[in-house]
Amino acid sequence: MDRASRGLPLLISRLDKDYAGKAGPRPVLRGIDLEVEAGAFITLIGPSGCGKSTILRLVAGLDRDYSGSIRVGEAPIRGPDLSRGMLFQEHRLFPWLTVRQNVALGAFHCGLAPAAVDALVRELLERVGLAHAADLFPSQLSGGMAQRASIARTLAGQPRLLLLDEPFSALDAFNRLALQLELERLWQRTGITMILVSHDIEEAAYLSDRIVVLEADPGRIRTVVENPLPRPRDRVSPAFNAIKARLFEALHVDTGAPFAVPTDPAPEEAIP
Amino acid sequence: MSVVDKADAAARARVRVERPATRWVPAVRSAAGEALPFIASFVLLAASWEAMALWLHSPLVPDLSAILREFLVIGESGKAFREIWVTFYRMGLGFLLAVVLAFPIGIASAVSRKAERFFEPGVILGLTVPGLVWALLCVIWFGVSIVSPVIAVALGVLPSMVITVQQGVRSLSADIVEMTRVFRLKRTTVLRRIWIPLLYASTISGARVGFSIAWKVIVLVEIFGMSNGVGYQLNSQFSLQSVEGVIAWTLAFWLAMMAVEYLVFRPIEKNASHWKKSAYE
Incomplete structure (x- = not known):
């Protein structure tokens, strides 16, 4: 399958969701159009x-x-399907199965012959560096290795849309950067549609073409920030920081940057 | 390979170089360190017994040589092995019956609130009733047949096994259950890949506790209603007022239980929970 036909499009319209x-x-969600x-x-x-x-759980079914x-x-959507892969913050591997057995279970529903599953598992483990x-x-496994295994398990189902629920937020900074890079390469190679949920502004700016900023109570789309920067992206370039600044602004976060500092000296009680 | 992995591999290579040439020294030292408290407690126990025997000089406290003599007598004649086998056979059957019943009851009370409420009074009753009561009732109801010890042991072990199975099932996190939905696993695969490994690992330690409860029940059944087995032998030594006989039989059975522990339960437990082990242990 060539890159362009691999990904699946997603269309959400007038989505409302309540929790009892x-x-x-x-x-919880009101009028989501995406x-x-x-x-x-x-x-x-x-x-x-x-x-x-x-939103991710609803798309996952x-x-x-x-x-x-x-x-x-x-x-x-009629319930979960392997074409919509999901990754969570926790690796959620089955603890009593080896990495190999875990990844093989991910391919379970594809109906492959055992030999084909073995070959697929070997190839995926090779690709995520866990051979x-x-x-x-x-x-x-260390946290980074476990999350890589989890990625391989999800890829075993041959997804055409990946739903990523803060998959790197529990990792240390080095592993997070490494996995962001690997995820970008995976996306560029396969063309799988990626929908990432994140708390990390830099992660959002580094990885995505478009960042959807939501607000709470109830959940609505506040604004959408387009990110046309060419790849590979330079995390310390002025253009990259401009994207980050727009995200901070959209999220109403005070960055402490010079333009945000009042001209008068800060009052005492503002210092924690 | 990421930068982190490379750094990790380099660190490991460094450790390998710095390792001392005589690798067996720490191994021997740690083995001695593990065995020493065990030997010390055993020696202290034997020495205090011997001191007490010498001091009291009474047939009620026989010295170590008398106990050892009795122990060798029952061992050499093969009597100890026959009687312990009989007792283990009865225990094993009762124990198996308890396990077979504990799985459906434990699983049902883990997944259904109604089933839990239904079985709870019975489980608590079973936990409170002393093994002595099961032994007496079973001997009265079933007489001297094999049924008495099997039922009595099963009743004694069942409540704790039910709780073990129930807690094992409950230990499965909702996250893992959700993953079986995400990957659309078949019911048979979920059973084979999720439930059986989980229950195998979580019930084996409960089984060890259950087996020691089984011993406490079987000895009573054999005292009241059987004409062989370790319990019967203990009782006949008691009626002869032979303290060394009672102690020798207890020792023999203790050794047999140790063998079961180290040759059966420990290897099974190691096999069942090998996935819990860390590589850095």
Whole structure:
């Protein structure tokens, strides 16, 4: 399959979602309209409680209680499907299975012959740099290795849309940078549509073509920041920082940058 | 390979170079360190017993040589092996019955609130009732047949096994269950790849506790209603007022239980929970 036809487009229109609460239903998402073309990389960013993870769960088919329409490719969503891979903050590997067995389970529903599964697993482990760790158990892996194994397991299902729910936020800074780079390469090579949920402004600016900024109570789209910077992106270039500044502004975060400092000396009580 | 992995590999290579040439020295030292407290407690126990025997000079506290003599007598004649085998056979059957019943009950009470409420009074009753009561009732109901010890042991072990299975099932996190949905695994695959490994690992330690409960019940059944087995032998030594006989039989059975622990339960547990082990242990 060539790069362009690999990704699936996503179309969300007039999506509303409530959670049942003690005092009646609580609105979580209101009027979400989102169009993601095949092979794009977008990031959903926003404060906690803005429902960004909920959007991923709905697209994944893990939760089917919503109103509005979600379309992935041509088919309507009827529960989870391997064409929509999901990665979580925790690696969620099966602890009593080896890395190899975990990855093989990811390919379970593809109906491949055992030999083909073996070959696929070997190729995927090679690709994520875990060929030497195939027979280790998850408890023997470092955080970065476990998340790589989890990526390989999800890729084993041959997804055409990847839903990434803060997959790197529990990792240390070095592993986070390394995996961001690897994810970008994977995306460029395969053309899988990527939808990332993140708290990390730099991650969003580095990886995505478009950043959807959400606000909370109820979750709505506040603004969309286009990010046309050429790749590979330079994290310390002025253009990159301009994107970050726009995101900080959209999220109403005070960066402490010179333009934000008042002309009068700061009052005493502002210093923590 | 990322930068981090390279740094890691370099660190490992450095460690390998710095390792001392005589690698067996720390191994021997750690083995001695593990065995020493064990030997010390054993020697202290034997010495205090011997001192007490010398001091009291009473047939109620036989000295070590008398106990050892009795121990060799029952060992040499093969009697100890026959009787311990009989006892283990009865225990094993009762224990298996308990395990077979504990799985459906434990799984049901883990997944359903109603089932839990239904079985809870029975489990608590089972935990409170002393093994003595099961032994007496079973001997009264089933007489001297094999049924008595099997049922009594099963009743004694069942409550704790049910709790073990229930907690094992509950230890499966919702995240893992969700992953079986994400990957659309078949029911049979979920059973084979998720439930069986999990229950195998989580029930094996419960099984060890259950086996020691089984011993406490079987000895009573054999005292009241059987004409052989370790319990019967203990009782007949008791009626002869032979303290060394009682102690020798207890020692023999203790050794047999140690063998089961180290030859059966420890290897199974190691096999069942090998995935919990860290590479850096």
